[in-house]
Amino acid sequence: MDFVKTEYIEFAELILESGEKLGPVKVAYETYGTLNADKSNAILVFHALSGDAHAAGKHSADEKKSGWWDGLIGEGKAFDASKYFVICANVLGGCSGTTGPSSINPGTGKPYGQDFPLITIKDMVNCQIPLLDHMGIHSLLATTGGSMGGMLALQLAGSYPDRVRNVIPIATSARVSAQNIAFNEVGRRAILADPKTPPNDGLAIARMIGHITYLSDEAMRRKFGRKEKGEKSFTTKFGDPQFEVESYLQHQGLAFIERFDAHSYLYITKAIDRFDLSVEGNGSLKDALAKCKSRFLVIHFNSDWLFPEYQALEIVDALKDNSANVSYRVIDADFGHDSFLIEVEEQTKAIASFLAGSNSI
Amino acid sequence: MDFVKTEYIEFAELILESGEKLGPVKVAYETYGTLNADKSNAILVFHALSGDAHAAGKHSADEKKSGWWDGLIGEGKAFDASKYFVICANVLGGCSGTTGPSSINPGTGKPYGQDFPLITIKDMVNCQIPLLDHMGIHSLLATTGGSMGGMLALQLAGSYPDRVRNVIPIATSARVSAQNIAFNEVGRRAILADPKTPPNDGLAIARMIGHITYLSDEAMRRKFGRKEKGEKSFTTKFGDPQFEVESYLQHQGLAFIERFDAHSYLYITKAIDRFDLSVEGNGSLKDALAKCKSRFLVIHFNSDWLFPEYQALEIVDALKDNSANVSYRVIDADFGHDSFLIEVEEQTKAIASFLAGSNSI
Numbered sequence: 001m002d003f004v005k006t007e008y009i010e011f012a013e014l015i016l017e018s019g020e021k022l023g024p025v026k027v028a029y030e031t032y033g034t035l036n037a038d039k040s041n042a043i044l045v046f047h048a049l050s051g052d053a054h055a056a057g058k059h060s061a062d063e064k065k066s067g068w069w070d071g072l073i074g075e076g077k078a079f080d081a082s083k084y085f086v087i088c089a090n091v092l093g094g095c096s097g098t099t100g101p102s103s104i105n106p107g108t109g110k111p112y113g114q115d116f117p118l119i120t121i122k123d124m125v126n127c128q129i130p131l132l133d134h135m136g137i138h139s140l141l142a143t144t145g146g147s148m149g150g151m152l153a154l155q156l157a158g159s160y161p162d163r164v165r166n167v168i169p170i171a172t173s174a175r176v177s178a179q180n181i182a183f184n185e186v187g188r189r190a191i192l193a194d195p196k197t198p199p200n201d202g203l204a205i206a207r208m209i210g211h212i213t214y215l216s217d218e219a220m221r222r223k224f225g226r227k228e229k230g231e232k233s234f235t236t237k238f239g240d241p242q243f244e245v246e247s248y249l250q251h252q253g254l255a256f257i258e259r260f261d262a263h264s265y266l267y268i269t270k271a272i273d274r275f276d277l278s279v280e281g282n283g284s285l286k287d288a289l290a291k292c293k294s295r296f297l298v299i300h301f302n303s304d305w306l307f308p309e310y311q312a313l314e315i316v317d318a319l320k321d322n323s324a325n326v327s328y329r330v331i332d333a334d335f336g337h338d339s340f341l342i343e344v345e346e347q348t349k350a351i352a353s354f355l356a357g358s359n360s361i
Numbered sequence: 362m363d364f365v366k367t368e369y370i371e372f373a374e375l376i377l378e379s380g381e382k383l384g385p386v387k388v389a390y391e392t393y394g395t396l397n398a399d400k401s402n403a404i405l406v407f408h409a410l411s412g413d414a415h416a417a418g419k420h421s422a423d424e425k426k427s428g429w430w431d432g433l434i435g436e437g438k439a440f441d442a443s444k445y446f447v448i449c450a451n452v453l454g455g456c457s458g459t460t461g462p463s464s465i466n467p468g469t470g471k472p473y474g475q476d477f478p479l480i481t482i483k484d485m486v487n488c489q490i491p492l493l494d495h496m497g498i499h500s501l502l503a504t505t506g507g508s509m510g511g512m513l514a515l516q517l518a519g520s521y522p523d524r525v526r527n528v529i530p531i532a533t534s535a536r537v538s539a540q541n542i543a544f545n546e547v548g549r550r551a552i553l554a555d556p557k558t559p560p561n562d563g564l565a566i567a568r569m570i571g572h573i574t575y576l577s578d579e580a581m582r583r584k585f586g587r588k589e590k591g592e593k594s595f596t597t598k599f600g601d602p603q604f605e606v607e608s609y610l611q612h613q614g615l616a617f618i619e620r621f622d623a624h625s626y627l628y629i630t631k632a633i634d635r636f637d638l639s640v641e642g643n644g645s646l647k648d649a650l651a652k653c654k655s656r657f658l659v660i661h662f663n664s665d666w667l668f669p670e671y672q673a674l675e676i677v678d679a680l681k682d683n684s685a686n687v688s689y690r691v692i693d694a695d696f697g698h699d700s701f702l703i704e705v706e707e708q709t710k711a712i713a714s715f716l717a718g719s720n721s722i
Contacts, residue, residue, distance in 0.1 A: 212543045220540045224539040237475065245543050305666070
């Protein structure tokens with residue numbers, strides 16, 4: 001089996017939506033499969049809040065886990081690496097190779113931290129266009145992503161209608177709900193309230209909140225229920241986890257601070273909260289998507305309460321109002337929002353047949 | 362209009378479920394209405410996590426807000442103070458007059474803090490029995506409460522079957538879900554991670570998490586949507602609230618630290634998480650409730666995702682399996698879990714007619 005490798009490009013400057021100039025900008029990315037001669041088989045995959053460029057395969061035999069969407073990307077899979085050239089880059093503001101708050105600020109020689117400028121979902125998309133240009137890819141066969149990744153896919157479709165022929169937004173929204181903003185804000189407060197450097201207790205708490213919202217009540221019941229770690233006693237007060245669900249959350253929090261930067265968490269969640277694609281249509285999502293020429297496959301999971309169905313339908317309805325070519329699939333999986341990362345079979349069927357139906361490869 | 366007054370009783374010792382002895386114990390309580398000659402018209406109301414003894418009326422003309430359940434308690438209301446004698450006491454472990462972690466530990470002359478023993482929902486009930494004895498009330502006409510208050514009402518019905526004739530558990534559960542434990546645990550982590558004394562940043566974060574879970578997605582959309590505080594700009598980063606929902610949460614967090622003790626939050630949420638009434642029936646909720654002789658009215662709100670309907674139905678089913686006299690009402694109100702505090706009209710109809718149907722006054 002071939003191992004995959006993270007690669008990098010760097011460019012001098014990115015002009016942000018705020019008007020600020022950021023530079024130099026480095027982008028970390030991986031590719032799977034082979035770009036065909038006329039460069040028509042490229043699929044750009046966007047990752048979610050805590051993801052990275054390592055979407056599939058392994059970097060070495062020692063690596064315990066494959067990339068975060070290995071179930072869907074690879075030979076014979078939904079995004080079939082024997083047919084397609086799949087690209088995934090770490091987003092702007094991230095902490096896994098692409099320029100973000102933990103990168104060195106050339107003005108000071110120190111990490112940006114909160115001197116990093118506010119970035120948007122559109123800035124994240126704009127940051128990956130030079131990568132496509134670098135590869136000589138003018139028109140993507142498809143773009144896709146789950147959660148925040150779906151927002152980037154929608155933004156790319158809206159802002160670069162000539163550069164993509166098929167769009168697959170999964171478990172996502174054109175603008176998140178007040179409840180979603182609220183959960184993100186509490187996570188940010190936990191980080192900002194932590195006086196330590198780095199504010200890892202705060203980051204762990206933010207991640208724990210996130211994990212509760214990524215799972216469904218049903219999935220948590222099945223996975224943990226009220227199971228306790230040991231005997232029910234009165235000696236454990238608050239320090240050690242008593243219930244298995246507490247132990248799980250604590251583990252998720254601790255694992256996260258090993259690999260993620262608290263400032264990236266602040267900047268990326270803020271970009272998610274600020275994202276409202278309808279702004280580009282002066283408040284009309286229909287108008288914001290009016291120039292899209294792509295086919296669309298919108299996927300929602302019935303147990304996803306963080307990105308509820310009305311948000312998926314808002315996208316579908318806006319596209320239908322534009323007489324766009326849109327398919328809508330609700331997949332029955334009870335993992336909650338995390339379903340896009342976990343459920344493979346139904347997503348594979350839906351995506352593979354949708355891509356097979358594209359006559360533009 | 363008459364003003365209400367918080368009163369106190371004190372007793373020497375309470376033996377806790379853990380076997381530990383706690384004493385002296387003070388209980389803060391209020392009453393509304395008049396106890397009749399044969400002491401048969403008393404209703405014991407239990408409050409939720411952050412509640413107190415001040416359930417109705419005002420202490421003075423200056424007080425801005427009436428008690429937390431003023432919509433339901435008073436003359437002509439659901440718990441009609443012209444007919445009934447309504448009692449509400451601050452729970453054991455609380456911080457509003459009843460002994461809790463912020464009380465002085467007689468052994469050290471300082472507040473207990475984390476030296477306070479672990480307490481349970483049953484301990485909270487046991488702590489209010491001396492109050493009933495003090496008043497000479499052997500048998501309550503009814504007991505009720507929402508959320509944690511409903512757990513106490515169920516526990517009283519299960520543990521003291523001879524002392525209550527009607528039970529009205531509202532928006533509650535006989536054992537909370539893994540998801541509920543998870544939210545409480547993250548709140549506790551935020552408090553424990555805060556190095557300051559008192560850990561008010563942590564307490565504010567815990568409260569913010571709580572508030573998200575008390576509201577429905579629909580209620581948040583209607584109340585806040587994506588409305589922003591001021592102009593959409595790139596100058597606000599993370600310090601000041603950008604969205605109205607952020608401002609609301611921040612306000613709730615700050616208001617809470619003015620009136621609540623972080624240690625009480627730890628101890629009370631832990632009691633909620635540990636509560637599992639079925640334990641008293643060796644795992645069978647039916648058996649745990651087997652000795653109950655009361656009539657029951659179980660109320661659930663259709664938008665309450667923190668205490669979902671399957672939890673209400675678990676109680677109803679266990680009672681039905683015992684051939685108990687049980688009515689079940691689902692009330693259509695979209696405020697989420699907070700509905701029990703906000704919705705008045707339908708609760709009043711259901712409760713007033715249920716109480717009127719009691720022939721045991």
